Amino acid sequence: MYSLSEENYLKAIYHLSNHGQDSVNTNAIAEEMKTAPASVSDMIRKLSKKKLVDYQKYRGVNISTKGKDIALKVIRKHRLWEVFLVEKLNFHWDEVHEIAEQLEHIQSPVLISKLDEFLDFPKHDPHGDPIPDDDGNFATVKKEPLSEIEEGKSCKVVAVNDSNSAFLKYLDKVGISIGTSIHINERIEFDGSMEITLNKEKSLTISQIAAQNLLVTTA
Amino acid sequence: MYSLSEENYLKAIYHLSNHGQDSVNTNAIAEEMKTAPASVSDMIRKLSKKKLVDYQKYRGVNISTKGKDIALKVIRKHRLWEVFLVEKLNFHWDEVHEIAEQLEHIQSPVLISKLDEFLDFPKHDPHGDPIPDDDGNFATVKKEPLSEIEEGKSCKVVAVNDSNSAFLKYLDKVGISIGTSIHINERIEFDGSMEITLNKEKSLTISQIAAQNLLVTTA
DNA sequence: TATACTTTTTAGATATGGCTAAAAAAAACA
DNA sequence: TGTTTTTTTTAGCCATATCTAAAAAGTATA
Numbered sequence: 001m002y003s004l005s006e007e008n009y010l011k012a013i014y015h016l017s018n019h020g021q022d023s024v025n026t027n028a029i030a031e032e033m034k035t036a037p038a039s040v041s042d043m044i045r046k047l048s049k050k051k052l053v054d055y056q057k058y059r060g061v062n063i064s065t066k067g068k069d070i071a072l073k074v075i076r077k078h079r080l081w082e083v084f085l086v087e088k089l090n091f092h093w094d095e096v097h098e099i100a101e102q103l104e105h106i107q108s109p110v111l112i113s114k115l116d117e118f119l120d121f122p123k124h125d126p127h128g129d130p131i132p133d134d135d136g137n138f139a140t141v142k143k144e145p146l147s148e149i150e151e152g153k154s155c156k157v158v159a160v161n162d163s164n165s166a167f168l169k170y171l172d173k174v175g176i177s178i179g180t181s182i183h184i185n186e187r188i189e190f191d192g193s194m195e196i197t198l199n200k201e202k203s204l205t206i207s208q209i210a211a212q213n214l215l216v217t218t219a
Numbered sequence: 220m221y222s223l224s225e226e227n228y229l230k231a232i233y234h235l236s237n238h239g240q241d242s243v244n245t246n247a248i249a250e251e252m253k254t255a256p257a258s259v260s261d262m263i264r265k266l267s268k269k270k271l272v273d274y275q276k277y278r279g280v281n282i283s284t285k286g287k288d289i290a291l292k293v294i295r296k297h298r299l300w301e302v303f304l305v306e307k308l309n310f311h312w313d314e315v316h317e318i319a320e321q322l323e324h325i326q327s328p329v330l331i332s333k334l335d336e337f338l339d340f341p342k343h344d345p346h347g348d349p350i351p352d353d354d355g356n357f358a359t360v361k362k363e364p365l366s367e368i369e370e371g372k373s374c375k376v377v378a379v380n381d382s383n384s385a386f387l388k389y390l391d392k393v394g395i396s397i398g399t400s401i402h403i404n405e406r407i408e409f410d411g412s413m414e415i416t417l418n419k420e421k422s423l424t425i426s427q428i429a430a431q432n433l434l435v436t437t438a
Numbered sequence: 439t440a441t442a443c444t445t446t447t448t449a450g451a452t453a454t455g456g457c458t459a460a461a462a463a464a465a466a467c468a
Numbered sequence: 469t470g471t472t473t474t475t476t477t478t479a480g481c482c483a484t485a486t487c488t489a490a491a492a493a494g495t496a497t498a
Contacts (some may be wrong), residue, residue, distance in 0.1 A: 439495100442498095451486100455482105456481100
C-alpha cells in the first residue's frame with residue numbers, strides 16, 4: 001500500500017510525463033504539487049527506492065511500469081468518482097474535482113469494481129477524459145485544442161484541457177459541453193480568437209485562451 | 220479542519236463515553252484505538268488544548284460539546300456511506316465497515332447532504348444504528364440485548380451490538396436480520412442460551428453470546 | 439572555456455503521530 | 469495506613485512529509 005503523498009506524486013509525475021513518455025523535472029513536479037523543490041527531491045528518492053520511478057540525480061525522473069500502474073489506478077478511481085458525483089448526486093461538472101481528489105485515495109478494489117458496475121461501466125469522466133480499465137488500458141481519441149483547427153473545418157468537443165471552475169462555468173454559459181459540434185467560421189489572426197457555430201445553431205466568438213483549453217476531435 | 224487521527228480519537232471517546240455521559244479511561248481508549256496508552260496521553264493533551272475534550276491529568280477525559288459535534292458528524296458520514304454501500308452497490312452488511320471507516324473522513328458538507336438526499340434520508344444504517352442529522356440529533360429507540368428479554372415475551376431486532384463479520388454471517392445463516400420479530404419460547408438457565416421463534420415461523424436455539432449481541436426493542 | 443545563471447540536492451529544521459521504558463500518581467488491599 | 473498493583477504520564481526515541489537556506493551540479497553565454 002502506498003501513502004496518500006506517494007500516490008499524489010505518482011499521479012503528478014504521470015501527468016507531466018505525457019502518459020509515461022518523457023522524463024520530468026523536479027521543478028515541474030514542485031509546481032504541480034505546490035511544494036518546494038527540496039521536498040520533491042526527497043520524495044523522488046523514496047519513490048526510486050521503491051522502484052516506482054527511475055531516477056538519476058540531476059537528471060529528472062521517469063515513471064516506471066509499476067509507478068504508472070499505480071498512477072492509472074488512482075486516475076481510474078478519480079474519474080469514476082467524478083461520474084458518480086455528476087450522474088448520481090447531481091453535482092455540476094465544475095464542482096467535482098476537489099471531492100474526487102479525496103475519494104481517489106480510498107483503498108478497496110471491490111468498491112471500485114462495484115462502483116464501476118453501478119455507473120454502468122462509463123468510458124469517460126464528466127470532463128471527457130477516458131477512464132482506464134482495471135488493467136490501466138483506455139481508449140485514446142486523437143484530440144487537439146480547438147485553437148489548432150483550421151478555418152472552415154468542423155469538429156466535436158471531447159474534453160477540456162483544464163477543468164478549473166471558472167472555465168467550466170464559462171462553457172456552460174455559452175452553451176458548450178462534451179459532445180457539442182463546432183464549425184470554425186473564421187480565425188481572427190491578430191488575437192487568436194475564433195468565430196464558431198455550435199451544433200449548427202448558435203454562433204459566437206471564443207478567445208484564444210478558451211480555444212486552447214477546449215479539446216476536440218475531427219475524426 | 221481536524222486530522223484523521225483526531226477524528227478517530229473523538230469517535231472512540233464518544234463511543235466509550237456512552238454518548239457523552241461518562242468520563243473515559245486512557246487505557247480504554249488505547250484498546251479501542253489499538254495504540255499504546257502513551258500515544259493516547261499525547262493525543263488527549265492535544266485534543267484538550269483544542270477544547271475538544273475536558274481533561275485533567277490522571278482523571279480521564281470527558282468529550283466536550285464541540286468534540287461531540289465532530290464525533291457525530293463523522294458517525295453520520297460513516298453510517299450514510301454504509302447505507303450507500305449496501306443499498307446502491309449491493310455490498311453485504313458484513314462487508315461495509317472497513318470501507319466506511321475510510322469514507323467517513325471525506326471532507327465535504329455538500330457531498331454528505333447530496334448523499335443523504337440520494338439515499339432518501341435514511342434514519343438507520345444497515346446494522347440498525349441511527350444516523351444523526353446534520354445537527355447531531357438522532358432518534359433513540361430503547362434497545363436491550365435479547366439476552367435480557369424474559370421467557371414468553373416478544374420483541375423485534377433493531378440493531379446488532381457488534382458488527383463483526385462472523386456474527387453477521389451467522390445471523391444471515393439462521394435468518395435473523397434487522398426487523399425480524401422474535402418470541403422467546405424458553406430460557407435455558409445453565410448456559411444462558413434461548414429457544415426462540417422468528418417471525419412466528421421458524422424456531423431455533425441461540426447461544427448466550429449471540430443473544431447478548433442482538434439488540435431488540437419490546438415497544 | 440571560464441563565468442554566470444538555473445536547477446537540483448543536501449543539511450538541518452519543524453510538526454504530526456506513533457513507539458518503549460521509566461517515573462509518577464492513583465487505586466486496591468492487607 | 470503503609471505497601472503493592474494498576475493506571476497514566478513523561479522522556480526520549482523513530483518515521484513521514486514538509487520547509488528554508490546553502491551547497492553542488494548542470495546549462496548557458498560572453
